[in-house]
Amino acid sequence: MRTRIVAQPVLMLLVLALAAAPAAAQEYKSGIVWPEPPVVTPPPYTGPVAPPEDAIVLFDGTNLDAFHGGDAWKLEDGVAIVSGRDIVSRQSFGDCHLHVEWAAPAEVKGNGQGRGNSGVFLMDRYEIQILDSYQNPTYYDGQCGALYKQRPPLVNACRKPGEWQTFDIFFRAPRFKDGKLVTPGYVTVLHNGVLIQNNTRIEGVTSWTDPPTYHPHPARQPLRFQNHGDPVRFRSIWIRDLMDREDANDAAVAKRQAELEAAAEGPVEAPPVKD
Numbered sequence: 001m002r003t004r005i006v007a008q009p010v011l012m013l014l015v016l017a018l019a020a021a022p023a024a025a026q027e028y029k030s031g032i033v034w035p036e037p038p039v040v041t042p043p044p045y046t047g048p049v050a051p052p053e054d055a056i057v058l059f060d061g062t063n064l065d066a067f068h069g070g071d072a073w074k075l076e077d078g079v080a081i082v083s084g085r086d087i088v089s090r091q092s093f094g095d096c097h098l099h100v101e102w103a104a105p106a107e108v109k110g111n112g113q114g115r116g117n118s119g120v121f122l123m124d125r126y127e128i129q130i131l132d133s134y135q136n137p138t139y140y141d142g143q144c145g146a147l148y149k150q151r152p153p154l155v156n157a158c159r160k161p162g163e164w165q166t167f168d169i170f171f172r173a174p175r176f177k178d179g180k181l182v183t184p185g186y187v188t189v190l191h192n193g194v195l196i197q198n199n200t201r202i203e204g205v206t207s208w209t210d211p212p213t214y215h216p217h218p219a220r221q222p223l224r225f226q227n228h229g230d231p232v233r234f235r236s237i238w239i240r241d242l243m244d245r246e247d248a249n250d251a252a253v254a255k256r257q258a259e260l261e262a263a264a265e266g267p268v269e270a271p272p273v274k275d
Contacts, residue, residue: 025208025209026209027208027209028149028207028208028209028210028211030141030149030150030211032141034140034141034152035140036140037140037143037152037153037154037155037156037196038155038156039155039156040155040156040157040194041157042157042159042191042192042193042194043192043193045159045163045164045165045166045192048101048235048236049099049101049166049236051099051238052240054240055099055238055239055240056091056238056239056240056241057237057238058089058223058237058238058239059080059234059235059236059237059238060236060238061078061079061080061235061236062078063075064080064087066089066090066091067087067088067089067090067225068087068088068089068090069084069085069086069087069088070087072084072085072087072227073087078235079233079234079235080233080234080235081231081232081233081234082118082225082226082227082228082230082231082232082233082234083227083231084227085227086224086225086226086227087224087225087227088124088222088223088224088225089222089223089224090222091222092218092220092221092222093123093220093221093222093223093239093241093243094123094173094219094220094221094241094242094243094246095171095172095173095241095242095243095246096122096169096170096171096239096240096241096242096243097168097169097170097171097239097240097242098120098122098167098168098169098171098223098237098238098239098240099166099167099168099169099236099237099238099239100120100166100167100169100234100236100237101164101165101166101167101234101235101236101237102118102130102164102165102166102167102232102233102234102235103162103163103164103165103232103233103235104116104130104131104132104134104161104162104165104230104232105132105161105162105230105231105232105233106161106162107161107162108132108161110230111136111137112136112137112138113131113138113142114230115131115132115136115230116130116131116132116136116161116230116232117129117130117131117132117226117228117229117230117232118130118131118225118226118227118228118230118232119148119225119226119228120167120169120223120224120225120226121206121223121224121225121226122169122171122173122185122187122223123173123185123217123220123221123222123223124221124222124223124224125205125206125217125221126147126171126185126187126202126205126206127147127148127206127226128145128146128147128148128167128169128187128189128197129142129143129144129145129146129147129148130144130167130226130232131143131144132144132158132161133145133156133158134158134159134160134161140152143156144156144158144191145157145167145189145191145196145197147187147197147200147202147206148206148208149206149207149208149212150200150202150203150206150212151197151200153189153191153196153197154195154196154197154198155194155196157191157192157194157196158191158192159192164235165191165192166190166191166192166193167189167190167191168189168190169187169188169189170187170188170189171185171186171187172185172186172187172246173185173219173243174202174214175219176214176216176217179216180216181214181216184201184202184203184214185201185202186199186200186201186202187199187200187202188200219243220243223239
């Protein structure tokens with residue numbers, strides 16, 4: 001009887017602790033059965049691509065001052081190595097052309113999502129996956145170059161572990177008005193010079209746990225480069241800010257459409273004058 005009296009409070013405490021514990025996160029799966037992206041051998045890497053005149057250089061091998069948290073990453077011989085935390089750009093961007101040169105670790109460790117994993121987050125929320133996908137099977141909408149959990153790459157253009165790779169990301173940011181989505185975002189990606197995302201519609205925030213959905217946000221937001229626990233290397237990051245030019249072009253198109261619509265309607269006739 002005495003043992004029973006002691007055990008009941010202990011059991012109750014255990015039940016309460018389990019009830020209070022947060023539920024384990026569940027992986028979101030779209031249910032789409034994607035075809036496997038075929039492997040395409042990219043052209044050989046010929047060295048860093050020089051930024052064009054209008055580019056903003058975020059990393060050129062000297063320092064990571066352009067990023068919050070940059071001091072957490074290691075700098076060795078002009079290369080930044082992922083360590084400790086994500087880094088976030090001090091500047092914010094919308095429409096852009098982003099160039100990134102990166103390399104997965106030469107020493108292969110792990111498999112699937114646990115091998116050479118990082119990511120480029122446009123506007124801090126729309127991820128283009130970085131992963132060592134060279135002879136490394138994983139779910140297709142999570143392999144290298146995927147719009148994470150939304151769209152696999154058209155092809156697998158990964159080079160071997162340790163070799164330098166390039167992303168050229170052409171991003172059209174979503175537009176919001178009065179807290180509502182007006183137009184979604186779109187992204188085109190070249191991986192090692194090979195087209196892997198072709199004006200792909202972004203369905204919302206990319207997430208491992210939640211289906212994509214849009215949440216209103218400012219027209220410009222920072223870039224984020226992910227620490228996923230793997231020592232992925234970076235050595236050239238630059239960006240062309242296209243937001244103002246895109247907006248100016250959109251305004252010119254809208255103005256012309258309004259002129260054509262007004263011309264099609266013709267002059268408004270005055271009502272007849274009564275005698």
